[in-house]
Structure formats: C-alpha cells, structure tokens
Amino acid sequence: MKKIASILTILLFLTNANAQELRNxxxxxxxxxxxxxxxxxxxxxxxxxxxxxxxxxxIDYFFTDNYAISSGIYMDHPIYARSGTxxxxxxxxxxxxxxxxxxxxxxxxxxxxxxxxxSMNLNVPxxxxxxxxxxxxxxxxxxxxxxxxxxxxxxxxxxxxxIQKIRxxxxxxxxxxxxxxTKTYNFSLKIGxxxxxTISDNTALLVGLYxxxxxxxxIEDNDAKATYIRKLSLRTGILF
Numbered sequence: 001m002k003k004i005a006s007i008l009t010i011l012l013f014l015t016n017a018n019a020q021e022l023r024n025x026x027x028x029x030x031x032x033x034x035x036x037x038x039x040x041x042x043x044x045x046x047x048x049x050x051x052x053x054x055x056x057x058x059i060d061y062f063f064t065d066n067y068a069i070s071s072g073i074y075m076d077h078p079i080y081a082r083s084g085t086x087x088x089x090x091x092x093x094x095x096x097x098x099x100x101x102x103x104x105x106x107x108x109x110x111x112x113x114x115x116x117x118x119s120m121n122l123n124v125p126x127x128x129x130x131x132x133x134x135x136x137x138x139x140x141x142x143x144x145x146x147x148x149x150x151x152x153x154x155x156x157x158x159x160x161x162x163i164q165k166i167r168x169x170x171x172x173x174x175x176x177x178x179x180x181x182t183k184t185y186n187f188s189l190k191i192g193x194x195x196x197x198t199i200s201d202n203t204a205l206l207v208g209l210y211x212x213x214x215x216x217x218x219i220e221d222n223d224a225k226a227t228y229i230r231k232l233s234l235r236t237g238i239l240f
Contacts, residue, residue, distance in 0.1 A: 024061055024062050024063065025059065025060065025061055026059075026060040026062065026068075026239055026240070027057065027058065027059055027060075027239070027240050028058040028059075028060075028072075028206060028237045028239040029055075029056075029057060029058075029237055029238055030055065030057075030072070030074070030235055030236070030237030031053070031054070031055045031235070031236055031237060032053060032054045032055070032074075032210070032233045032234060032235040032236070033051075033053050033233070034051070034052040034053060034054070034232065034233035034234070035049055035050075035051065035052075035231060035232050035233075036049060036050045036051065036052050036080060036229065036230070036231045037232070038050075038080050038081075038082065038218070038227060038228070038230070039230060040082065040226070040227040040228075041225040041226045042225035042227075045082050045083070045225075046083050047080075047081070047082045047227075048083070050078075050079040050080060050081045050116075052077060052078035052231060053077055054074045054075060054076040054077065054123060054233075055074060055075055056072055056075055056123070057072050057073055057074075058070065058237065058239075059071050059072050060129060066130060066131050066132065066133070067128070067129070067130060067131075068128075069127075069128065070126075070127045070128070070129040070143060070145065071124065071125055071127075072124070073122070073124055074122075074123040074124075074125075075121075075122065075123075076119075076120070076122070076123045076149065077118070077119065077120055077121075078118075078121065078229070078231070079116060079117070079118050079119075080116070080117040080119070080218070080219075080229065081114055081115065081116045082114070082115060083113060083114045083115065103162070104161050104162040104163050105160065105161040105162050106158070106161050106163070109160075110158070110159075110160040110161050113158060113159040113160045113161070114158075114159040115156065115157065115158050115159070116158075117154055117155065117157075117219075118154070118157075118165070119151060119153065119154040119155075119182060120151075120152045120154070121149045121150060121151050121152060121186075122149070122150045123147055123148070123150075124147075124148045124149075124150075125145060125146065125148070126145050126146055127143050127144055127145020127146065128143070128144055128145055130142045130143075131196075137197055137198050137199075138195050138197055138198070139196040139198070140193070140194075140195055141194060141195075141208075142192075142193040143190070143191070143192050143194075143208070143210070144190070144191050145190050146187065146189060146190060147187070147188040147189075147190045147212055148185070148186075148187060149185065149186040149187070149188065150184065150185055151182055151183065151184050151185070151186075153167065154167070154182045155167050181219075181220055182218060182219055182220075183216060183217065183219070183220065185216065186218060186229065187214070187215050187216050188213055188214045188215065188229070189212065189213045190211075190212055191210070191211050192208050192209055192211060192233075192235075193208060193209065194206065194208025194209060195208075196239065202240060203238065203239065203240060204239045205236075205237075205239075206235065206236060206237040206238065206239055207234075207235070207236055208234075208235040209232070209234055209235070210232070210233045210235060211231075211233075212229075212231045212233065214228040214229040215228070216228075
C-alpha cells in the first residue's frame with residue numbers, strides 16, 4: 001500500500017510539474033500580409049514592390065511573465081518581380097541565336113520585360129519577445145530575432161513570352177536554358193512589435209507590424225550581383 005501511495009505521489013508531482021511547464025507556453029494561429037521590397041546590387045535591374053503572405057502556428061515560451069523566446073512554423077508565399085537587362089539569365093548570348101528563344105518568344109524587345117518569381121517557403125523564426133503587463137484590455141510587445149526561410153518550391157515567369165511558371169530545379173528544356181535559380185536557404189533579421197487585445201482569460205487577438213531584412217543573396221544568376229529580399233508585414237492572429 002505504501003508503494004502504491006509513493007507511486008501516486010510521484011505521478012501527481014510529475015503531472016503538476018508538466019502542467020506548470022505547459023502554462024509557460026502560448027500558441028497562436030497567425031496570418032500575415034506583406035509588401036516585398038527587393039534590392040539588387042545590379043544597377044541595370046529595377047526591382048518592384050510586390051505582395052506576399054504567410055500563415056501558420058506561433059509558439060511563445062515565457063520564462064518570466066514579460067519575457068519569452070518566440071518561434072513557430074509558417075508557410076510563406078512571396079512574389080519577387082523585377083525588370084531590366086536580363087540577358088545573363090539565359091545560356092545563350094543573343095536571343096536570335098537560340099531555337100529555344102524563338103520558340104518561347106524571347107527577343108530583343110521581350111528579354112527586358114518584367115520577370116516574376118513565385119515561391120513557397122517554410123519559415124522558422126527564433127526571436128526574443130518583450131511584453132508589458134496588461135493596460136486596460138491591451139498588452140504591448142516588441143519582438144527581435146532572426147528568420148530562417150527554406151525554399152520548398154519556386155517558379156519563374158517572363159512577361160510577353162511563353163516562359164510561364166517554370167519550376168526551378170526541374171530538369172527540362174526550359175530549366176536547362178535558364179542560368180538562374182533561387183537559394184534554398186535565406187536568413188533575415190526580424191524586428192517588430194504590436195498589441196494583444198485580451199478577449200477572455202486565455203484568449204487574445206494579435207496585431208503586429210514586422211520588418212524583415214534579408215542577408216543572403218536570394219537569386220543566383222550570371223550577373224555576379226547580390227539580390228536581397230526585404231519586406232514589411234502586417235500580422236494578425238489569435239492566441240490561446
């Protein structure tokens with residue numbers, strides 16, 4: 001009987017400890033709309049603001065009431081657009097010299113058209129979050145850290161031609177003729193802040209504004225110039 005009592009006591013202690021540990025975590029479902037601001041070191045290329053969005057699960061671990069390590073996992077769908085001198089993206093020196101170019105409608109007037117990359121990435125942020133005590137129904141927070149972005153899929157299009165949504169990494173005639181691909185991994189600085197609006201004891205609505213600054217050349221092509229992705233993101237969500 002004493003052994004059973006001892007086992008029950010240990011189990012009760014472990015259950016309470018696990019419950020306390022779980023109370024330090026806070027989960028949320030979030031959705032973000034973003035404006036992309038790509039920047040290239042190549043002065044002949046003109047990057048254009050474009051749209052992106054992401055959605056997923058946020059995870060905060062609070063080691064005190066006001067400080068937390070924040071992470072999560074998000075599916076990100078950025079769009080990158082630019083125009084300019086794009087000849088180096090192709091494996092031929094002149095559009096008129098290539099049967100592939102003729103078949104796809106690439107010529108001197110279309111090779112400088114807008115190009116677009118639509119991607120799907122898996123994002124894993126790691127950051128330090130500071131949050132105030134409740135003021136009325138609101139809590140205010142700041143969030144600083146890094147964003148790890150892993151490319152899952154990426155497609156390339158060139159306006160005015162038949163090159164539309166070519167999947168990078170797929171071995172086909174279109175891909176072989178394009179000396180161009182996006183990086184598998186991108187690393188960014190993440191900085192932002194916002195408010196949480198408490199609507200019940202364990203539930204709150206979230207609104208935040210974030211800026212991301214990429215540090216890795218997003219595109220590998222033949223111009224030997226780096227292209228960095230920057231974006232401004234409006235995040236909304238619900239925390240549990």
